[in-house]
Amino acid sequence: TVGFSAPRLVTKKLLANSQSEGDGAVVRRSIGRPELKSLDPFLLLDEFSVSPPAGFPDHPHRDCYLHGAVTHQDFAGHKGTIKAGDVQWMTAGRGIVHSEMPAGPGAQKGLQLWVNLSSKDKMVEPKYQELLSEDIKKAEKDGVKVKIIAGESMGVKSSVYTKTPTMFLDFTLSPGAQMHQPIPESWNSFVYVVDGEGVFGSTGSSPIPAHHVLVLSHGDGLSIWNHGSKPLRFVLIGGQPINEPVVQYGPFVMNTKAEIEQALQDYRYGKNGFEMAKHWRSQ
Numbered sequence: 001t002v003g004f005s006a007p008r009l010v011t012k013k014l015l016a017n018s019q020s021e022g023d024g025a026v027v028r029r030s031i032g033r034p035e036l037k038s039l040d041p042f043l044l045l046d047e048f049s050v051s052p053p054a055g056f057p058d059h060p061h062r063d064c065y066l067h068g069a070v071t072h073q074d075f076a077g078h079k080g081t082i083k084a085g086d087v088q089w090m091t092a093g094r095g096i097v098h099s100e101m102p103a104g105p106g107a108q109k110g111l112q113l114w115v116n117l118s119s120k121d122k123m124v125e126p127k128y129q130e131l132l133s134e135d136i137k138k139a140e141k142d143g144v145k146v147k148i149i150a151g152e153s154m155g156v157k158s159s160v161y162t163k164t165p166t167m168f169l170d171f172t173l174s175p176g177a178q179m180h181q182p183i184p185e186s187w188n189s190f191v192y193v194v195d196g197e198g199v200f201g202s203t204g205s206s207p208i209p210a211h212h213v214l215v216l217s218h219g220d221g222l223s224i225w226n227h228g229s230k231p232l233r234f235v236l237i238g239g240q241p242i243n244e245p246v247v248q249y250g251p252f253v254m255n256t257k258a259e260i261e262q263a264l265q266d267y268r269y270g271k272n273g274f275e276m277a278k279h280w281r282s283q
Ligand SMILES: Nc1ccc(F)c(C(=O)c2c[nH]c3ncc(Cl)cc23)c1F
Pocket: 021, 022, 023, 027, 046, 048, 056, 059, 060, 067, 070, 100, 111, 112, 250, 251
């Protein structure tokens, strides 16, 4: 029998309201909020806006993630500034302590995504992949522009290596443009609308405005239409589920409660990857 694949449709739509996070920062949390605790392998997606003196001071991670538009420094001396349009894909693995502070006056905006690591990768050495805006693969056709942060679109592949198969595509559709993006059938996927409004899944459905997250059903891909009068900007994120138990305590993400208790102990006493956490403070 031939299984006909179906198009992916919107199965859940939520507005990500602003909430405070870090030290005086504001985030719109979509994945990771109570109604959307996780969409395996994704644990959190924050649309952040942070102006000095607010920020995300020294804090640990034992998981994986990326973001844009902030100055970061970690306990191993790795530091840098991610400007608008740049990407930092950091694999925290066994442990990172860092600060993420706005890189200049005025509101610095961006997205932070937390992708879970499979148990075999949770204790890997931390690793950074940093791409300047000009290094990020792009493609454009018939009013559709895409920045390929991870995965592939329009025949162009990202150079970012991900521990598990992942796509992170940043689309801008001109008014009147439409497109279809193939998504591997077994992946979980969602859309986060950043600006403008768009029709997702079926052409008859109502337009979805900014700051909404759309969970998609399984199927072979997603169709999108921009029937509006301004550009539609959204990210399409998808990944192979890890199918392991998730026990999360803030930025610590493990498989069991015991491993979380171990992570907290390691962080408190500077062990198993948190050795430099003992005396380090960001400048
Ligand atoms: N309380 C708490 C606990 C653990 C964290 F990792 C964080 C944190 O650093 C962030 C959470 N959303 C974010 N969006 C963007 C940026 Cl640059 C950082 C964050 C945090 F605030």
